[in-house]
Amino acid sequence: MRKNFQFRSLIGGSLLCIAANCVWAEETLTVVSFGGSYAKACVDGYHKAFTEETGIKIKLEDYNGGLAQIRAQVDAGSVHWDVVDTESSPLLTGCDEGLFEYVGDLDLPPAPDGTPASEDFFDGQIQDCGIGTLVFATVIAYNPENIDGEMPTTLQDFFDLEKFPGRRGMRRSPASNLEFALMGDGVPPDQVFELLSTEEGMQRAFRKLDSIKEHVIWWETGAQPPQMLADGEVIMTTAWNGRIFNAQVIEEQPFKIIWDGHLRDVGALTIVAGAPNLENAKKFLKFATSTRAMVGVANHISYAPLRHSGLPLVGKHAVTGEDMQPHMPTYPENSKNFLWNDVEWWSEREDELTERFNAWLSR
Amino acid sequence: MASTRSQNQEPSRLVPIGLALPLVAFVLVTFVIPLGTMVVQSAYDPQVAQALPKTLDLLRDWNDSALPSSDVFETIASELISSREDRSIGKVATRVNRIKSGSRSVFAKTARRLERVEDTDLKTAMIEIDDRWEDIELWRAIRSAGQKFTARHYLRSVDLEPAQDGGIQQVSEDQRIYNTLYFRTVYVSLAVTVLCFLIGYPIAYAIASVSDSWAKILLVIVLVPFWTSLLVRTTSWLVLLQNQGVVNDVLVWIGLVSDDSRLALVHNMTGTLIAMTHVLLPFMILPLYAVMRSIPPDYMRAAASLGANPIEGFVKVYFPQSLPGVSAGCLLVFILSLGYYITPALVGGTKGQLISNMIAYHIQTSLNWGLAAAISVILLIGVFVCYFIFDRWVGIDKLKLG
Numbered sequence: 145m146r147k148n149f150q151f152r153s154l155i156g157g158s159l160l161c162i163a164a165n166c167v168w169a170e171e172t173l174t175v176v177s178f179g180g181s182y183a184k185a186c187v188d189g190y191h192k193a194f195t196e197e198t199g200i201k202i203k204l205e206d207y208n209g210g211l212a213q214i215r216a217q218v219d220a221g222s223v224h225w226d227v228v229d230t231e232s233s234p235l236l237t238g239c240d241e242g243l244f245e246y247v248g249d250l251d252l253p254p255a256p257d258g259t260p261a262s263e264d265f266f267d268g269q270i271q272d273c274g275i276g277t278l279v280f281a282t283v284i285a286y287n288p289e290n291i292d293g294e295m296p297t298t299l300q301d302f303f304d305l306e307k308f309p310g311r312r313g314m315r316r317s318p319a320s321n322l323e324f325a326l327m328g329d330g331v332p333p334d335q336v337f338e339l340l341s342t343e344e345g346m347q348r349a350f351r352k353l354d355s356i357k358e359h360v361i362w363w364e365t366g367a368q369p370p371q372m373l374a375d376g377e378v379i380m381t382t383a384w385n386g387r388i389f390n391a392q393v394i395e396e397q398p399f400k401i402i403w404d405g406h407l408r409d410v411g412a413l414t415i416v417a418g419a420p421n422l423e424n425a426k427k428f429l430k431f432a433t434s435t436r437a438m439v440g441v442a443n444h445i446s447y448a449p450l451r452h453s454g455l456p457l458v459g460k461h462a463v464t465g466e467d468m469q470p471h472m473p474t475y476p477e478n479s480k481n482f483l484w485n486d487v488e489w490w491s492e493r494e495d496e497l498t499e500r501f502n503a504w505l506s507r
Numbered sequence: 508m509a510s511t512r513s514q515n516q517e518p519s520r521l522v523p524i525g526l527a528l529p530l531v532a533f534v535l536v537t538f539v540i541p542l543g544t545m546v547v548q549s550a551y552d553p554q555v556a557q558a559l560p561k562t563l564d565l566l567r568d569w570n571d572s573a574l575p576s577s578d579v580f581e582t583i584a585s586e587l588i589s590s591r592e593d594r595s596i597g598k599v600a601t602r603v604n605r606i607k608s609g610s611r612s613v614f615a616k617t618a619r620r621l622e623r624v625e626d627t628d629l630k631t632a633m634i635e636i637d638d639r640w641e642d643i644e645l646w647r648a649i650r651s652a653g654q655k656f657t658a659r660h661y662l663r664s665v666d667l668e669p670a671q672d673g674g675i676q677q678v679s680e681d682q683r684i685y686n687t688l689y690f691r692t693v694y695v696s697l698a699v700t701v702l703c704f705l706i707g708y709p710i711a712y713a714i715a716s717v718s719d720s721w722a723k724i725l726l727v728i729v730l731v732p733f734w735t736s737l738l739v740r741t742t743s744w745l746v747l748l749q750n751q752g753v754v755n756d757v758l759v760w761i762g763l764v765s766d767d768s769r770l771a772l773v774h775n776m777t778g779t780l781i782a783m784t785h786v787l788l789p790f791m792i793l794p795l796y797a798v799m800r801s802i803p804p805d806y807m808r809a810a811a812s813l814g815a816n817p818i819e820g821f822v823k824v825y826f827p828q829s830l831p832g833v834s835a836g837c838l839l840v841f842i843l844s845l846g847y848y849i850t851p852a853l854v855g856g857t858k859g860q861l862i863s864n865m866i867a868y869h870i871q872t873s874l875n876w877g878l879a880a881a882i883s884v885i886l887l888i889g890v891f892v893c894y895f896i897f898d899r900w901v902g903i904d905k906l907k908l909g
Contacts, residue, residue, distance in 0.1 A: 210871035215874060499682050
């Protein structure tokens with residue numbers, strides 16, 4: 145009888161523990177990120193330092209972006225993710241749907257020279273539901289081994305089938321392609337979204353895409369472009385600059401990036417609404433958005449800090465010793481002609497344009 | 508104590524039912540409940556109705572040809588401000604935006620600025636903040652998004668939308684996508700089923716006819732790819748079929764094609780069919796093999812002794828007996844291909860987009876679960892229709908999986 149009682153209390157105790165999110169969960173934090181070389185850069189760049197300084201253990205999980213898992217957790221009321229690494233567009237969608245905690249009033253650390261965070265961050269990157277941490281670029285990349293003679297140097301060359309015959313890789317989504325199409329058609333970056341807001345501009349973009357449609361291989365995951373370049377499936381492709389950097393520096397591929405006409409976007413950190421370790425998550429967000437942490441990431445992968453104070457501090461790659469500055473999207477040499485992604489613009493039209501883009505694809 | 512023991516000793520029907528309970532509970536939790544929630548979501552969305560109840564009440568009496576009166580503006584102004592405070596305004600904005608694209612930002616912007624407006628004429632003030640409030644379409648969209656129960660998602664999932672006159676119309680031509688994708692999905696599934704049958708039938712026949720030890724080896728050859736991750740198999744097809752891939756290299760090497768006219772085997776329909784056929788082949792071979800093994804070889808000998816040549820014997824005696832396996836295999840492969848999307852997405856190129864890719868988009872990216880649910884329900888109905896046609900023609904009781 146006594147034994148039985150002990151057994152029952154043990155089970156009861158564990159159940160209670162699960163229900164009340166027990167003691168031993170207190171000093172941990174679940175951080176969800178994109179995996180691969182980027183997650184590794186974050187771990188080496190600042191996760192380890194965070195655990196050392198605060199004693200909070202980080203449980204790292206991978207996901208492929210998107211909001212489905214977060215919404216499922218929030219809707220079901222059983223949230224087990226705390227901090228999520230996300231892109232600017234899902235950040236906005238998820239914020240609208242109430243999937244993220246409000247973090248707009250977090251007391252973020254100042255720059256090393258004392259400049260307050262509000263002035264140190266790039267404009268608009270301390271958002272209601274997330275704090276921007278890095279700048280990444282969608283660029284044109286090519287493999288010189290697949291091209292004879294003159295090499296492409298501009299975005300126009302990407303659309304020039306006569307000068308550079310061969311297949312191209314593009315992401316299977318309207319985002320980024322419509323902007324590239326207009327810039328490739330000679331529209332200056334600052335007029336792209338204005339023009340895309342009109343039906344004529346939209347048609348012009350689709351016409352430009354039409355001109356190369358038969359020669360495009362559409363990619364869906366970030367790992368595909370470097371693979372297609374290495375295999376000789378395509379001669380040029382749109383790609384995320386960090387993936388190409390990884391291929392260039394870690395895998396020693398001869399790939400080259402055309403920075404002309406690249407698209408800039410930000411990655412951000414956010415806290416899932418109802419996160420089980422909210423206080424730790426806030427501590428983590430403050431730490432991860434410090435200049436030091438951003439520079440730590442940038443010294444492992446070519447994503448630039450989103451604070452003005454971070455840019456000059458980026459140095460050599462932590463493993464290979466490669467100078468990281470020329471790989472940054474924000475490096476002056478790379479910043480001659482580029483376009484910032486307009487998340488607000490996309491959030492209003494993405495559904496409509498995805499349907500239109502898919503209809504266009506299947507014609 | 509005594510009563511417990513006697514109960515245990517009595518054989519009871521409760522035991523088998525009890526043993527099945529975990530399965531029932533499992534199916535209920537992992538299948539019926541999520542499916543039910545999805546079906547509900549496809550037609551029920553109360554978010555806007557909860558956030559703007561008074562405005563929607565007023566809009567009920569609005570004749571939608573002119574701008575609503577100042578009362579409506581005043582009501583929506585106060586409701587927008589309060590929904591900004593409880594953070595439900597984003598939900599309103601995304602839902603109205605789905606009906607009228609390009610109106611998402613008007614809500615947050617207006618609510619933010621309204622808090623500072625002291626003007627009594629809110630109508631003018633709101634139009635001054637954003638002239639989209641002058642657009643009757645926006646008001647129609649708000650009214651439409653305010654319906655708790657809606658057929659909108661179902662209409663949309665077959666490329667239709669409610670028309671202004673209360674009827675139903677097709678969406679504009681460059682937005683029509685879902686019907687194309689259903690047809691393509693069915694077409695790809697049918698083609699894959701036929702290919703699987705043509706390839707799988709001889710293989711199953713071979714496995715069923717050889718000695719047991721050979722059959723084991725052959726079965727393992729069929730099963731090993733089956734045990735390999737889907738992603739790995741699909742990616743290996745990419746390696747084999749691509750322009751600089753193994754197949755093309757071999758063809759160039761033996762001189763069948765020249766180096767600059769390599770065959771396009773992947774990123775098109777050919778690639779989709781090859782990879783999907785390979786991935787789904789075991790689902791055809793296994794039921795076929797199970798049925799064929801049970802066909803006694805004596806029957807073919809009897810047919811021969813009665814004067815049938817081998818072809819006649821096969822067509823009239825063997826094939827009809829293998830039909831339960833054929834139908835089981837075809838049904839399995841067809842229904843599985845209807846829901847496939849990773850393989851076509853990776854090797855399919857422009858034409859590789861199937862209906863499941865749009866479901867994935869609306870679940871993952873746009874968070875429009877209502878529309879995703881509506882498309883899924885239509886797909887599910889399609890599967891049931893196939894099942895009933897099958898039942899009518901073949902009879903589900905004749906289905907044999909082994």
